[in-house]
Amino acid sequence: MHYFHYKDDRLCCEDVPIDAICDEFGTPVFVYSKATLQRHFDVFKAPFRTLDHLICFSVKACSNLSVIKLFADMGSGVDIVSGGELFRSLKAGVDPSKIVYSGVGKKVSEIDEALAAGILLFNVESEEELAAIDQRARGMGKKAQVALRINPDVDPKTHPHITTGLRENKFGIEMARAVVIYRAAKDMAGIDPVGVDCHIGSQLTQIGPIIEAVARLKHLIGALAAEGIPIRYLDIGGGLGIPYHDEEPPPPSEYGAQICGLVSDMGLTLILEPGRVLVGNAGILVTQVLYRKHGPDKAFVIVDAAMNDLMRPTLYKAHHEVWPVKKASSHDPREKIVADLVGPICESGDFFARHREMDPVQSGELLALMSAGAYGFSMSSNYNSRPRACEVLVDGPEYFLIRKREAYEDLIRGEEIPRTLFRP
Helix, strand or coil, rough: CCEEEEEEEEEEECCCCHHHHHHHHHHHHHHHEEHHHHHHHHHHHEEEEEEEEEEEEEHHHHCCCCHHHHHHCCCEEEEECHHHHHHHHHHHHCCCCCCCCCCCCCHHHHHHHHHHHHEEEEEECCCHHHHHHHHHHHHHCEEEEEEEEEEECCCCCHHHHHCCCCCCCCCCCEEHHHHHHHHHCCCCEEEEEEEEEEECCCEECCCHHHHHHHHHHHHHHHHHCCCCCCCCCEECCCCCCCCCCCCCCCCCHHHHHHHHHHHHHCCCCCECCCHHHHHHEEEEEEEEEEEECCCCEEEEEEECCCCCCCCCHHHHHCCCCEEEEEECCCCCCCCCCEEEECCCCCCCCEEEEEEECCCCCCCCEEEECCCCCCCCCCCCCHHHCCCCHHHHHHCCEEEEEEECCHHHHCCCCCCCCHHHCCCC
């Protein structure tokens, strides 16, 4: 459920008309609903209330400081994958003891930053990374708590670009090597092997694969106990999907009930890393129609947002519903059209929808790309030297600019032309 709805044929976010936001801040603009973010967190958390657990919002899904702070104020930790995400999380006031650090390529400087901050857990992806953390921790007189990220070789039944738990993927350590590496970790002076971690993929629409993966981890944890390596944390990652179009992912209540049934007898802390399921349907990208164009084979609607603002359609062929910000009058004689919804970037992959039936539009009208809260702004770029969009948070009848639109000067900040290029 989300709080985007029509009132008198005007699309609103909670109590605020979207066109009023666009009148003030222009387009493209990302708009987030605070009530939706809060509701999604509460609904996700509810089925785990009987377990010792920690929810760690996956920052990569939506890394705005206000979004991170909102969840932190609700008791959430964070799952990070870079030094930059650590920096953001600390700036937003996240308790370092609720931060888990994932990712296959942690730089030494990033390891040092995380150790200095006193994070809860490193999710370790390789033996060389484990050795690097051990070395840096010993050098700082610290002992780093770690979990090995296990690759269980389970097919998550999702898009291949967001599959992370198959043997062919770059993520994690193969199950067959896990006990050997845990033995080595136990003997490292700078390492405390306290957890087991797994994340099999994103936009999961079936519970079966994650249950299969957790069952394999449960067996591993039993084997580690027999080795004298007690595990205190089980991190099962995130990945629960959302409905973009016709998907029917399991609700958090069903997902949580099955997970709890599997791990409730293990006597450890369960860590969960939701991202998309919290923010995906809590945000939209609003864009303005620039032109209409009729080619020999199809029609095009050209808007001022582009693939640099929302990469998912070209990257994953992802579907985003397109809603008019102002509904056509019931007396409007215009028939629906079938068109490609495209942006101004010089790439054939710059599209949001192909061969989509939609309401007829004219230049200047506004369209909302729904379910854009996850991996929207966080994946955006300056390709074609386009300033990145602004972000707005709606709270009931109020709304707040939580990120300014970039200006042209922002595009060249940090660049310098060497003096040799000015020689006559």
